[in-house]
Amino acid sequence: MKKTTWKQAMLVSLGLLFSFNSFAQQGLAFVHGTGNPSDAFNDYWTGDMVNSVRQGLPNPNNYTVINCNFDKYMWDAAASGCLAEQLGTFIDQKGITNLTLITHSNGGNVVRWILSNPTWDARFPKIVNTVSRTIALAPSSGGTPLADAVTAGNTFETTLGWLLGFSSDAVKQQQVAWMDFYNNNWLYGTPNRPALGTTFEVVVGSDVDSAIWDGDSYCAGYHNQVALEVTQNWLDSCSDGFLNCSSQSLAGTVWFTDKQKTKGREPLSHQQSRRDCFNLDTLLRDRI
Amino acid sequence: MKAIILAAAIAAISSHVALANDEVSYQYPMPQTQASTQSTQTLHSDEYWQTVSGKELREGIALDLGSESPLIRVSAKARFNNGQVFKARKLELNALQLVSEEDNTPLAIADMQLIAQQDMARAGFEDDSIALKPKGLKKGVKFRIRSQQALNDDDAYLIHVKEKGAGQTLSWTGERRLKGKQLAISSMTLNGLPVNPTTAKYELVGPNDKRVGLKPSKHALTFDDELEYVGARNGLYQVVMTVERGKGANKVKRSMKVPFVNFKQTAEIVERKIQRASSDQVDASVTLNALEPGRYSVKATLVEIDRRKGFVPLATVETAKTIDGTETLTLPFKVNSNGRRFVLQDVVVKDLTRMLVLTH
Numbered sequence: 001m002k003k004t005t006w007k008q009a010m011l012v013s014l015g016l017l018f019s020f021n022s023f024a025q026q027g028l029a030f031v032h033g034t035g036n037p038s039d040a041f042n043d044y045w046t047g048d049m050v051n052s053v054r055q056g057l058p059n060p061n062n063y064t065v066i067n068c069n070f071d072k073y074m075w076d077a078a079a080s081g082c083l084a085e086q087l088g089t090f091i092d093q094k095g096i097t098n099l100t101l102i103t104h105s106n107g108g109n110v111v112r113w114i115l116s117n118p119t120w121d122a123r124f125p126k127i128v129n130t131v132s133r134t135i136a137l138a139p140s141s142g143g144t145p146l147a148d149a150v151t152a153g154n155t156f157e158t159t160l161g162w163l164l165g166f167s168s169d170a171v172k173q174q175q176v177a178w179m180d181f182y183n184n185n186w187l188y189g190t191p192n193r194p195a196l197g198t199t200f201e202v203v204v205g206s207d208v209d210s211a212i213w214d215g216d217s218y219c220a221g222y223h224n225q226v227a228l229e230v231t232q233n234w235l236d237s238c239s240d241g242f243l244n245c246s247s248q249s250l251a252g253t254v255w256f257t258d259k260q261k262t263k264g265r266e267p268l269s270h271q272q273s274r275r276d277c278f279n280l281d282t283l284l285r286d287r288i
Numbered sequence: 289m290k291a292i293i294l295a296a297a298i299a300a301i302s303s304h305v306a307l308a309n310d311e312v313s314y315q316y317p318m319p320q321t322q323a324s325t326q327s328t329q330t331l332h333s334d335e336y337w338q339t340v341s342g343k344e345l346r347e348g349i350a351l352d353l354g355s356e357s358p359l360i361r362v363s364a365k366a367r368f369n370n371g372q373v374f375k376a377r378k379l380e381l382n383a384l385q386l387v388s389e390e391d392n393t394p395l396a397i398a399d400m401q402l403i404a405q406q407d408m409a410r411a412g413f414e415d416d417s418i419a420l421k422p423k424g425l426k427k428g429v430k431f432r433i434r435s436q437q438a439l440n441d442d443d444a445y446l447i448h449v450k451e452k453g454a455g456q457t458l459s460w461t462g463e464r465r466l467k468g469k470q471l472a473i474s475s476m477t478l479n480g481l482p483v484n485p486t487t488a489k490y491e492l493v494g495p496n497d498k499r500v501g502l503k504p505s506k507h508a509l510t511f512d513d514e515l516e517y518v519g520a521r522n523g524l525y526q527v528v529m530t531v532e533r534g535k536g537a538n539k540v541k542r543s544m545k546v547p548f549v550n551f552k553q554t555a556e557i558v559e560r561k562i563q564r565a566s567s568d569q570v571d572a573s574v575t576l577n578a579l580e581p582g583r584y585s586v587k588a589t590l591v592e593i594d595r596r597k598g599f600v601p602l603a604t605v606e607t608a609k610t611i612d613g614t615e616t617l618t619l620p621f622k623v624n625s626n627g628r629r630f631v632l633q634d635v636v637v638k639d640l641t642r643m644l645v646l647t648h
């Protein structure tokens with residue numbers, strides 16, 4: 001009698017577990033970097049990248065691609081407010097209970113803003129409670145000296161918005177000393193600061209392969225040796241052509257540094273770390 | 289019909305504003321440890337920049353170079369004239385020369401890399417910059433940069449010299465917060481040797497165009513007036529400083545941007561209380577006196593006083609609310625409250641409207 005009851009209890013438990021898992025909805029969101037795209041699916045990530053990675057989901061249709069104004073400061077309603085709005089709508093419409101975010105560059109900072117400031121906006125707690133993991137591709141957690149360089153001496157012009165792209169508030173925000181200020185006062189996940197409540201794992205781009213004879217340089221269209229030589233005047237020997245490795249790995253934990261896992265041990269330049277270059281899409285697909 | 293659309297639009301806007309301003313509480317998954325914040329910052333620079341006129345650039349501007357292969361970037365700037373904004377004529381790379389003051393001859397093209405506007409844009413400099421990168425400059429020889437273009441006298445141009453690894457580094461350590469009108473300086477050195485702050489040139493750069501003068505002393509920069517924007521919401525203020533040392537070919541010049549926040553104590557804690565709300569909830573109330581109306585947050589950790597284990601952090605809760613004057617924010621802690629003694633620790637108050645961390 002006792003044995004039967006135990007078996008029955010086990011069956012009921014398994015049934016409950018099965019039914020819980022069938023209700024748990026895993027979702028995936030792609031969060032772009034600096035910029036204000038209207039079609040990040042095609043223009044920022046490319047369909048090849050998104051469609052490959054989402055195959056790693058139990059239901060590959062449970063994905064969304066964010067389009068917000070990340071030219072604004074990360075706390076701006078057009079940046080983190082917009083991100084929370086779009087993620088909240090996605091969570092509600094698809095019944096998502098477990099959300100993975102894939103961010104690129106400054107997108108990692110906007111996500112960290114939400115995770116670090118849950119009461120900033122009434123829409124934030126839902127996001128903080130649903131996000132289980134952020135995979136941050138080349139996040140600009142510590143800023144970049146290039147943001148300092150492009151705004152040096154150009155205060156008047158940046159106020160006027162004459163310098164497209166790099167003129168934005170987001171570029172000012174990503175100056176090294178500015179990010180240090182935000183990391184020290186408003187953001188979590190960096191050394192000696194409170195940990196983020198969820199996993200924030202980083203893919204670091206450590207080099208740029210831009211030799212003219214190397215076909216790999218052309219993945220994602222980065223093949224400008226001269227531009228790279230210019231940026232190297234401000235960057236460390238370990239960088240992805242835009243961000244130092246130390247900036248990328250400042251917040252969260254490092255999942256891997258490009259050459260450790262990429263096909264052919266190829267480096268991921270800042271352009272390549274958002275595209276399906278050197279098996280990055282497969283690595284992400286298997287991770288989510 | 290128009291009225292209905294307008295009413296709907298107002299309702300939509302109001303609902304959006306309400307979303308951002310509603311009272312919100314959040315309990316962190318784990319008790320939070322005390323956040324460490326550094327009140328001072330240390331910055332370094334191995335570059336300088338200056339604005340010159342078209343006339344000066346035509347005639348040649350003396351450069352202060354201390355490395356064999358500096359990057360010299362030049363770009364057209366904007367200027368106001370009779371209420372209108374004009375951008376200077378774009379520079380042509382083949383008209384730019386680096387001239388030795390030793391023999392007044394231009395450096396051969398073979399001895400430097402010419403970096404075109406397109407390549408600079410690819411590197412992120414989308415302001416029509418061009419650049420020169422000489423190779424193997426002789427130490428002790430001064431150079432001038434000049435353009436052979438017919439530049440307008442009054443047009444403005446930016447010259448930006450980057451000397452990676454030159455070893456002539458300007459370092460600054462000072463406060464991140466402007467208190468009252470003073471920004472405290474801890475130390476200032478060039479190449480490891482002390483710099484008297486009164487010998488440097490300063491310019492305030494803020495979220496608006498308002499010019500405010502400042503007086504340097506050995507230990508602080510003191511502004512002539514109070515700065516308009518309090519907090520970091522509109523971005524940080526920056527002091528751009530330029531330091532020069534030495535003469536002739538040994539002259540070293542460095543520029544640096546020092547960001548800081550204009551701090552004001554916009555609210556203070558009046559009272560804290562802890563009360564048992566139910567068997568599985570403890571409510572802590574923190575009363576704030578807001579000297580400026582706005583949205584404020586309070587974060588605190590509920591700690592159990594255990595006779596054997598000592599102080600045991602149980603949970604961290606944060607609550608935000610829009611207040612004006614003296615009001616109370618409630619922090620609901622979902623913890624078992626039966627028979628336990630509690631204390632509130634690590635209380636952090638933030639002014640979210642202006643972006644200020646008021647207590648740590």
